[in-house]
Amino acid sequence: MNSKNFSVKKPLPLFALALSGILAGEEAQAAPLSLPAPLHFSAGPLGTLNAQGVASAYGMWQDNAFAGSGTPANKNASADISNGMVIVSKNSGLIQFLVQAGAYNIITLGSPFASTGSYVNGSFGALPIAYLQFSPSDEFNIQIGKLYTLTGDEYTFSYQNWNIQRGLLWGQENAIVKGVQLNYKSGPITAAVSWNDGFYSNRFNWLSGLLAFAINAKNSVFVQADGNLGHTYYVHEPLATAPLQNNQKIYDLGYTYAGDKLGLTGYVQFSQVPGSAIAALHAGSKTTSTIGAAVLADYSFTDTVSLAGRVEYISNSGTATDGSANLTGFGPGSHAWSLTVTPTYQQGGFFARAELAYVNASMAADTGIFGKSGLNQSQVRGMLETGFMF
Numbered sequence: 001m002n003s004k005n006f007s008v009k010k011p012l013p014l015f016a017l018a019l020s021g022i023l024a025g026e027e028a029q030a031a032p033l034s035l036p037a038p039l040h041f042s043a044g045p046l047g048t049l050n051a052q053g054v055a056s057a058y059g060m061w062q063d064n065a066f067a068g069s070g071t072p073a074n075k076n077a078s079a080d081i082s083n084g085m086v087i088v089s090k091n092s093g094l095i096q097f098l099v100q101a102g103a104y105n106i107i108t109l110g111s112p113f114a115s116t117g118s119y120v121n122g123s124f125g126a127l128p129i130a131y132l133q134f135s136p137s138d139e140f141n142i143q144i145g146k147l148y149t150l151t152g153d154e155y156t157f158s159y160q161n162w163n164i165q166r167g168l169l170w171g172q173e174n175a176i177v178k179g180v181q182l183n184y185k186s187g188p189i190t191a192a193v194s195w196n197d198g199f200y201s202n203r204f205n206w207l208s209g210l211l212a213f214a215i216n217a218k219n220s221v222f223v224q225a226d227g228n229l230g231h232t233y234y235v236h237e238p239l240a241t242a243p244l245q246n247n248q249k250i251y252d253l254g255y256t257y258a259g260d261k262l263g264l265t266g267y268v269q270f271s272q273v274p275g276s277a278i279a280a281l282h283a284g285s286k287t288t289s290t291i292g293a294a295v296l297a298d299y300s301f302t303d304t305v306s307l308a309g310r311v312e313y314i315s316n317s318g319t320a321t322d323g324s325a326n327l328t329g330f331g332p333g334s335h336a337w338s339l340t341v342t343p344t345y346q347q348g349g350f351f352a353r354a355e356l357a358y359v360n361a362s363m364a365a366d367t368g369i370f371g372k373s374g375l376n377q378s379q380v381r382g383m384l385e386t387g388f389m390f
Helices: 015-024 116-122 275-280
Strands: 039-042 048-062 077-090 095-104 129-134 140-148 176-186 189-196 206-214 219-228 249-258 262-273 288-300 305-316 335-347 350-362 378-389
Touching: 077 116, 077 378, 095 116, 176 206
Parallel strands: none
Antiparallel strands: 039 048, 048 077, 048 378, 077 095, 095 129, 129 140, 140 176, 176 189, 189 206, 206 219, 219 249, 249 262, 262 288, 288 305, 305 335, 335 350, 350 378
């Protein structure tokens, strides 16, 4: 890895493994779905640039489809493009940049989802990531533009992750922010701080921070803290700006192991939204919090075959009648857990993977959210995703 191009978030399948590689001073062994080495081309006064890309599609079956009509979430079976992205970057010299453009879809366990076209139009647009990077030294750089969030332990796009779908804890986390980020690395310490717009609100009142420590080349720990320093009631993009979460404070504490065949990460998460923001959004009146934990793992049997798994738990404080807000989607006082298994095959730029995921939620009001009746408390999804990377 070019030492002047380190960043706390970069396009690798899992934040924890990517971080391990950064801390170790080399590229992480981030299988499955490792992007091939980039193509290099001369761009005149810009110097040598790098190009990468991914094109993939998914098919899904789910039981207890959500009520309503007109979206894939209301159907038992659907298919669409999952990624159609081109990434162009410059990773040498004082001034560097990265531009990532195209189509994408983010599907989260236990939540309704949109078609790919609708998602792009209602979230981060056809240019989701674009930033300039000023790199005055090997230890320090500054990024400005549309950046990956510092929050959480899963990446934004499906090809960057061990699992096709994002997990339950992802629902409390933002994905892409507009702002300025400072990154610093010295020995075993990696730190970053960002001033940004939180849940893509276009209101710049969020402060985010990350501190990571590499115990050795394979083990590291990290802590993240993010939050709105004021109040934000403006919804900039309907599928990206979550009004309640955009007024929260959120904290993650995690551990990562990056071995030759096994990758493992575990973290706990706590988030809280003040009652004043909840009342202003007419979602209740009581300060509400979530607490969750997740363990994600991936084991590479061969250079081409691997198996990933994820188990999670999350709870929403309060009761159905005390003025608490519904932060998780399962209601105040609810508890939910999930289990996901994802076998993957990758040969060169081609990949194919399957996924089986189960979500179970216990509601405070003894009802549910799944199914046409909205009374079921569990959902099973099976997915296939395949495509090419270059």
